[in-house]
Amino acid sequence: MSKKVVTFGEIMLRLATPGYQRFSQATEFTATFGGGEANVSxxxxNYGMESEFVTRLPQNDIARSCEMDLHKHGVKTDHVIYGGDRLGIYFLETGAVARASKVVYDRAHSAIAEIKPGMIxxxxxxxxxDWFHWTGITPALSQGAADACLEAIRAANRLGVTVSCDLNYRKNLWKYGKQASEIMPELVAGCDVILGNEEDAE
Structure with a gap:
């Protein structure tokens, strides 16, 4: 019997400019949903594995649309919890030739950023x-998200579930008064598999 892989993190509404238009040219945006951990799920x-994405979503039609989108791809959301006011948003301007892509985040006070340990x-x-995957983006969101992530890792360790982490260090995300170097070591200590590059490791 195949076992499931659980991922935990933030999923956001992605609003992308059509084609290669710049933000200043666009009069409409294409709406999809995405986030590092949800993308893994x-x-x-898609490879035929049982996967489940765990997060905290607001109770509104945008969040319902997000869950329906995950279901469409075969991802389970049985343990999503509800609360908070909003789903995070990010705006994407796709680059062309020498012009790099641009991302503008609007994710402050999202439902997942206001999660607390004990909620899940x-x-x-x-x-x-038999597998739990998280990324360094989640503990960067807030102290509550970091604490919930640690709670998940400890439960996985206790239950014999393999834990993997994509370090995915984003300097601009750590804004709640803690540095990654203060939070990440305790989380990473509970991991069996760690993905990252030299900058992430530093």
């Missing part, structure tokens, strides 16, 4: 799971 589902029953989440 979608990829695994990780023992229940990890029933039938």
């Amino acid at each position: 979608v990829s695994l589902a 029953d990780w023992d229940e989440v990890f029933k039938g799971a």
Whole structure:
């Protein structure tokens, strides 16, 4: 019997300019949903694996649309919790030739950024799971998100679930008064597999 892979993190509404238009040229945006951990879940589902994405979403029609999109790709969302006021948003301007792509984030006070430990029953989440994946983006969002991530890692360790992490260091995300060097070592200590490059490791 195949086991499931659980991922945990933020999923956002992505608003992209059509084609290669710049923000200043665009009069409309294409709406999709994405986030590092959710993308991993979608990829695994595409390979025929059982995958589940865990997050915190507001109770509104945008969040419902987001969940429906995950279901369309075969990703389970049985343990998503609800609360908070908003889904994070990011705007994407696709680069062309020598012009790099640009991203503008609007994710402050998102539902997942305001998560607290104890909100998710990780023992229940990890029933039938044999792998847990998180990224360094989640603990960068807020102290609560970092604490919930640590809670998940400890539960996975206790239950014998393999833990993997994509370090994915984003300097601009760490804005709540803590440095990655203060938070990440304790989280990474509970990992079996770590993905990253030299800059991430530093």
